[in-house]
Amino acid sequence: MKRWILSVCLLCLCASPLSACGQAGRPEAVTVIRYALWNQNQLGFMQRLAQMFERRHPGLKIQLEVTPPSQYFTNLETGVIGGGAPDIFTMNEANFLKYAEHHILLPLNRFVGEAGPNLADFMDVALSPFVIDGRLYALPKDAATVGLWYNKQLFRQAHLAFPDASWDWARLREAARRLTDPRRGIYGIAAPVADQTGFYNTILQSGGTILSADRRSSGFATASARAGLQFWLDLLKDRSSPTLEQMSDTAPLSLFEAGRLAMLYEGSWRAADFSANAYTRQHMDVTVLPHGKTRAVVVSATAMAINAATRYPQLAWEFIKFVDAQQAAQISRQTDLFLPVHKHLLTRWVKANQQFHLQAFVDELPNAAPYPFSRNTAAWLDLQNSILSNVWANRISLSVGTLQLAEQMNQILQEERQIS
Template sequence: MNRNGKKVVFTIPVVLTMLLVGCGTSTANKPGHQFSTSEGSASTQVVTLHYMLWDPNEEIGYKQSIAVFEKLHPNIKVVIEQYPWSQYWQKLETEMAAGTAPDVFWDHVTYFPTFVTNGQLLNLTPYIKSSHVDLREYYPNLLKQYEYNGNIYGLPKDWDTIAIFYNKKLFEKDHVPFPTNLTWNPRNGGTLVKVAEEMTVDKNGKHPGQPGFNPNQIVQYGFMSYNSNQSFYYNFLAEDGVKILDHNFGTQVLMDTPQAIQTMQNLIDMIYKYHVSPSGAEGANVVNSEGNAQQLFEEGKLAMYTDGDWVLTPVVKASNFPVGIAPLPVGPIGRVSVMNGLSDAIYAHTKYPKQAWELVQWLASPQSERILASGGYVWPGIKSLAPLFAQAWTKKGVDVTPFLEESRGKTISFPITVNWGQAENAIDKEFDLMWLGKVPPSQALQTAVQQADAALNGGQ
């Protein structure tokens, strides 16, 4: 989730005027989610809250939203702290251990179980009830991700699904129809592999399967098989009926089944058998496989690859060709995408829980999420506002509705359990060997599951 961007100067008078009309004071007796301004005006003391996030592109939108919040709450000052994903979690965990964590911060399902079981997150249920927040506005699966023992520890700020990014210019140049209705199966790769073969070209203009094709001199690849779970192989495993984890807060990884083995074998075959993907060395996680896939695509060397909507801004900015978005291919049990979402959480030991709640309540309100969606920063956690994000990207010339359609279909959650980060590291290590062609999928999956289970059960 390393996203690059730069700060911009913005003004808010028009937006503020519109929002003030819709906000007012607390209207708990009215239907829907109404934002209260009572807390900020109840005291003359100025309270400073620290809000921590990692995405610089989204930070631009959050500055706009928080500027409005501060106008409505003149006694609350918000300091945004932005750190890249590679530094964010270590810094947050260090500050939690020292008791100096930010008041409000972005939470991810990989870290949520550990935080909540360690008592580091504020239980929002009492605040939600007292403020009469209508939870029916949000995607129910996103709310469920941050629920523990019947209580809620974060309100949905956004969501993401996975789709195919494709280079429209390359498809038009090669006279191949856009990949908007592909299929996939673990036996031969379906039309996904067939189209990828059409879009893979060696220096002499030959395609895989044609006489004279040289797999060692490929200048354009059709697809990318890479060691990235959420952005790539989780989706294909799900489309073959494979579960990643036994259940939320579970301790058993289920990725060593015959279906899982055949799925991963096909994904590896895309490199070594079908020759439609860059080398395993470029797809291995140890060298930032997701970054490699994105870079190859932006350079025009890769016709299509799968990724999350969080890279829309950097990819579209960096590409000197029109970017297309297509839904994932339909697999044996249908089209299935990972659907993940971040939440805004409150540090359990914040000195200002009431003010922190006012900020979280604002960030999760229709007023704030409308700002973020309309600016094309994130798909909003409030379901009814999703079209605003799509409209923002339509104005930029990109149809992002495949992400939205996937959210309405079959989806799976990112694994949610304590110590998943450690389990994930163990899996990545073994899967790198598989992508490098050093061990077969059957062996890699067996070893990865054993080590991941040990991590989940406290053995590592």
């Protein structure tokens, strides 16, 4: 009898939601939403948002999983194949089609229609790459573009006016010559084999393309594309840039931060690094890219996608929607300085980060083009970098290299269509 009474008492205690038994004996189950990302600089910001979201959703845990960029998509593919991929993952243009067309990404249209974000407020250059036949497969989170960063101290020492929107390629080339001082180990600019921050922009500025609009053929064999590549080879020829060997020993970014480069084509995302460095914060600034035949710049975007196999699609979407809404509320607290994808936030982004002339990146957006991609971008990217490295090193001519690249890219693009 005493044992029965004790059991009833224990049962009553356990029935109370605040009972010790309920907390220690049978802890309530926690729903875990896993979110994969690669940007370590965004981790602190995303942790704050995750904690805010968890407070609004008791019993829910947002588990952030950060993987270095070089390993991110390898790990993600392994997770997808093994059935252990996260519920939400970061996506970019280069890998998007492969995941979307293999039904790994959940279409978001039905969620957006339920009081979701206003898609008309997103920059089209950031949104359109993640749409197929009217279906949205990932919601853009932030964007990045490229500007001409320069060292004000070196310009003053050379008695040159700072670069501005009036500059064209010829003006930059002449300034790079005048800024170069081999005795001091100072170079006017760096001309590495760089696509997003380099020759993609100049190919577009010369009227060329990297891929055709239907992604069926390469644009590298055209005279316009060769002109965009020749721009960089001329800088090497002038010895206004460190040699390939020198840039292999010390990366252009490191040379710039050390005050040994006067100019550098680099991304908007570098503003965070330059702001954190006492030397670059004092001596560096940025302006729009010098123009060729026309103005153009490549914009890349990262987006949040939902795993089609997730058990929690609605919760995953609620978190994505929450992150999107908080981009506005938290804009002054972000430390990575990526461009916001919402058009109405661009002015606020510039005002919140006034240590550099970041308006330059906004001014470039009317001339922006999305980062080029196809179903198997990685295959021809490796080819592109290999062949153009030989061109840069004078192992093959520009005309031979671009013809080789175009032919082999076209083969890859044809194989993509056959597989699909």
